[in-house]
Amino acid sequence: MPKQDAASGASRRIPSLIFRQSIASVLIVVLALGLIGLVIDQAFRSTEQAALWERLESNLFVVLAGIEVDQNGQLQWAATPLDSRLMQPGSGLYAGGITQADRWFSASTINASIDPLETLSMMERGDSRRIQPSSALPFYRYQMGLGWETQGGEIIDLTLWVAEDEARSSETGNAFRANLGRWLLIAGIVILSAQLVLLLVPLQAFRKVATEVQNMESGKQQRLQGRYPRELKPLTDNLNALMETERANTEQYQRALADLAHALKTPLAVIQAQLDDLPAHDAESLRDTVVQMQHHIRHELDRAARSGRRTMLASIDVGPVTLRVITSLQKLYPEHRFELDCTTELSANILERDLIEVLGNLLENSAKYGANITRIQLQPAVSGGRRTGLQIDVDDDGPGLTQVEFEYLLQRGIRGDQRAEGQGLGLAIVERIARSYQGSITTQPARLGGTSIRVTLLPE
């Protein structure tokens, strides 16, 4: 149906709150943790750099303390202990000294590929530089130009350098970043899980409202009964108030219709009662008019009553309602036998007054028109929706109705041209109620020998 298509289309377009909140949470957490990671990485990098230069500088002074330059500019290493990495071949930390006549390298340079370092040029005396690694020289270098005063008082130019392999340095950074990434991932998972839980807890209240509204729709309850958080109270209270107003309006509407019926029919009864004082011919024609008016009033009031129906039909226990009708009819037809076949827990989403009207008309017809026994069988009818319908079978042992008579009686009731209240009107009322429930009224093969009528009521 188009209505359903539109509804399902709308639900496709609007994703669920959980989905939307989850997507938003994932985006926010990824962005936030990414930024945090970036900031920490930057802080780590600058700290690491500062520590690196400091380390290189202090190593350079250690080298300066341990190195000796003779008058010829030859470099010699005094046996001063060095940073163990400078003593360890291939450790990644290298040092060296340069004069015009000689070059000195720390033990760590043995077997290390430090070719570019071997050809470093000398610096100006008093100059010092921190040099970032480049593709040609992948080392962090700190180098300083000095003037070495020999014992003879001669000043010899000396350049000292300390270098650290860029690869070694970035290894530490990479290990830190990998570690940081792992912890950020764990933090992200924990935060998202917590957020999901925090999201689901308040949504429980919405789920409860949805379940209760569904129960109201299927007629299992009349109002929202659960305890709800303060934020939802205006919604639930208003919904309850709305339902209450609808209920009150329906009752008021029904009362107003009853009053209207009284106001219209009592004057008719007055006219009817005074007809006996009129000449026979006049009385007959007036009587016809009164009956016509009576029928029109009933028809229109009936239609008005049907238009004032409530949207959410409560579920009623069918058995007790049927027994009420039977007990009442037993008072009017004490000799008639009514047999009821109905499971005790049978319930249906039908207005009680509609069920009473259908049963009252069907059962009175069979009691009125010659039957001794009426058998009533009630079964649930599937309507496809959430609501339960009802199938009513009424069989009697009266003279029975042919299909043609049955159709005629239904038509007669609808056209409103019958002259007196009777089976036609009763059946027509039942037919109207059945139609308002998307149901039907049909005759069945007689099981007790008389009339057999099946009415199905299928609430939407």
Next chain:
Amino acid sequence: MRLLLIEDETTLREALTDRLIKAGFVVDACGDGIEGVYFATEYPIDLAIVDLGLPGQSGLDVVKKLRKAGKKYPVLILTARDHWQDKVEALELGADDYLTKPFQTEELLARVQALLRRAGGHATSQIEFGPLKVNLTAQKATLNDEPMELTGFEYKLLAYFVLHPDQVLSKLELNEHLYEDDADPDSNVIEVILGRLRKKLDPEGDWKPIQTLRGRGYRFSPDVEKAHDSE
């Protein structure tokens, strides 16, 4: 038979009262629920006709109250509400039948007769006691299949007796149920009519369907076998 009619619409009440009196009933009529409850509980009523839409107190309240007061006589509801829910509610509260407005007066009379008959324990409108047959609908009686010539009061008295067989009915009770309020309960009218009725029912004087119980009243208790024997 004394009927109570509670109907607020004056013209309808008066028209129905006239028809019911013409049909041989004693009628107490009133137009609101409060007065109706008073009549229903304080007067010797045989049947009440109650409109549902009454000022003061609704017809349903009247029925509820008269039943609560222990009154067991039949109640016929007049209602403009022709839905079965209203009928079921009225019947559950103690009404015995209903009639939807507008209605034909003949139908009202037929329902009243049927309710009175059912209250007297009779399934049909033809009541038989040996040679005596009383048709409550046609308001005629036959004795040995011969039509009885009865005055209006004689028929009323006979009908009251056949609807209350084997019951001791005091002269006061008969007065109350068969005459208007202004009738003098001490007058001899009942005795005179009863004497005439006895002669018509038992010309030979050997059946004695109506017995006099000295100081207590009368009892319609016809010995059916004896009546057959005397034929």
